[in-house]
Amino acid sequence: xxxxxxxxxxxxxxxxxxxxxxxxxxxxxxxxxxxxxxxxxxxxxxxxxxxxxxxxxxxxxxxxxxxxxxxxxxxxxxxxxxxxxxxxxxxxxxxxxxxxxxxxxxxxxxxxxxxxxxxxxxxxxxxxxxxxxxxxxxxxxxxxxxxxxxxxxxxxxxxxxxxxxxxxxxxxxxxxxxxxxxxxxxxxxxxxxxxxxx
Amino acid sequence: xxxxxxxxxxxxxxxxxxxxxxxxxxxxxxxxxxxxxxxxxxxxxxxxxxxxxxxxxxxxxxxxxxxxxxxxxxxxxxxxxxxxxxxxxxxxxxxxxxxxxxxxxxxxxxxxxxxxxxxxxxxxxxxxxxxxxxxxxxxxxxxxxxxxxxxxxxxxxxxxxxxxxxxxxxxxxxxxxxxxxxxxxxxxxxxxxxxxxx
DNA sequence: TAATCTAAACCGACTGGTCGGTCGAGTTTA
DNA sequence: TAAACTCGACCGACCAGTCGGTTTAGATTA
Numbered sequence: 104x105x106x107x108x109x110x111x112x113x114x115x116x117x118x119x120x121x122x123x124x125x126x127x128x129x130x131x132x133x134x135x136x137x138x139x140x141x142x143x144x145x146x147x148x149x150x151x152x153x154x155x156x157x158x159x160x161x162x163x164x165x166x167x168x169x170x171x172x173x174x175x176x177x178x179x180x181x182x183x184x185x186x187x188x189x190x191x192x193x194x195x196x197x198x199x200x201x202x203x204x205x206x207x208x209x210x211x212x213x214x215x216x217x218x219x220x221x222x223x224x225x226x227x228x229x230x231x232x233x234x235x236x237x238x239x240x241x242x243x244x245x246x247x248x249x250x251x252x253x254x255x256x257x258x259x260x261x262x263x264x265x266x267x268x269x270x271x272x273x274x275x276x277x278x279x280x281x282x283x284x285x286x287x288x289x290x291x292x293x294x295x296x297x298x299x300x301x
Numbered sequence: 302x303x304x305x306x307x308x309x310x311x312x313x314x315x316x317x318x319x320x321x322x323x324x325x326x327x328x329x330x331x332x333x334x335x336x337x338x339x340x341x342x343x344x345x346x347x348x349x350x351x352x353x354x355x356x357x358x359x360x361x362x363x364x365x366x367x368x369x370x371x372x373x374x375x376x377x378x379x380x381x382x383x384x385x386x387x388x389x390x391x392x393x394x395x396x397x398x399x400x401x402x403x404x405x406x407x408x409x410x411x412x413x414x415x416x417x418x419x420x421x422x423x424x425x426x427x428x429x430x431x432x433x434x435x436x437x438x439x440x441x442x443x444x445x446x447x448x449x450x451x452x453x454x455x456x457x458x459x460x461x462x463x464x465x466x467x468x469x470x471x472x473x474x475x476x477x478x479x480x481x482x483x484x485x486x487x488x489x490x491x492x493x494x495x496x497x498x499x
Numbered sequence: 500t501a502a503t504c505t506a507a508a509c510c511g512a513c514t515g516g517t518c519g520g521t522c523g524a525g526t527t528t529a
Numbered sequence: 530t531a532a533a534c535t536c537g538a539c540c541g542a543c544c545a546g547t548c549g550g551t552t553t554a555g556a557t558t559a
Binding site: 125126127128129130131207210211213214216217218223226227230231234254256257260261264265267268271273274275276277278279280284285288289292295296 | 323324325326327328329405408409411412413414415416421424425428429432452454455458459462463465466469471472473474475476477478482483486487490493494
């Protein structure tokens, strides 16, 4: 009935699920931990999700939706391709600084994608869409003459991989290099490589 | 006693362990699967390793040792820093084409490093050492004037991350882009960015 | 407007299958 | 002859998912 209660409850569950996932990994993520962390009961969680896997697949959805809104907004605005690329990087820097948890979860999602077809298919779609979004920007940059004549697919792939590599910072000590300065350096470096000089 | 038998047996076990790890991930890697895949018995495996975890920690050692030999050789040879960087990239391309399994295992090792302190410490050391190796190359390139004046740590980190990103190709469809062409493009791109122009 | 009803939402003790690891009694190998 | 195994039964901890029961909020009735 109450639509917003359902949404709120699911968010409550997925919040806990993310937390547990980052700390313990998928296989060691105990439903009882999610129960505890969500302040709900086992029955409540199984009321909303029919299985652990379904819950975690929905966690992917949740974050994809959340990010898509802003990503699409960046592409659709009127700024120059180079500006859009900068905004893209800046968005991820901001997100990381606000809450690095989703980035820490990436490792687990990749691991899941390796073993499980459903997770693989889901993430494949996410990344394909993300790639197309970056390709669009590059494409327009090349056409407008702002960028060099690049292999669009390759360039987009490289940019995506470099953005995703932000997750490195959740895993290991990077000897004093902060995400912010690292990502900003990378941004400049990539832009220097693809902008046409005159 | 027989040193080489022990080494051979461990290799036999670790071979199977890697195989099972890539297919199922650490938590779902069944000791019984390793038994099957190694053509040994459970008793034999527990004769060499006291636990599953110890076995997989040794799997890291095994590959680190194997790679270290060649990596150190690249740094110690007399070639120019830019040549050394190229060799470094080429080495990983070759390794991937010979056998991508160890790269597929990276995802799992990262996942393990996130949850488990022992794995984290071990991998942290590996990557610190790798970073220092790259830093050495950059350092010499800057000093000889071959490279621009770069932030050495940052550049090395970026190079390492880009090399490790080879593992992306074990996870997702990259829309027709092959590891070889991707890595070669990245190599050229990075070199173009750090070489001094005249 | 209080009493009654109903279904969605929620609770938590319990279970059944799984899997690292053990063990003991034997067999092969160098 | 001791180290290096094999074989297979076994155990005990562990945990996803179940299920019978309870609460809650809003609609219906009287």
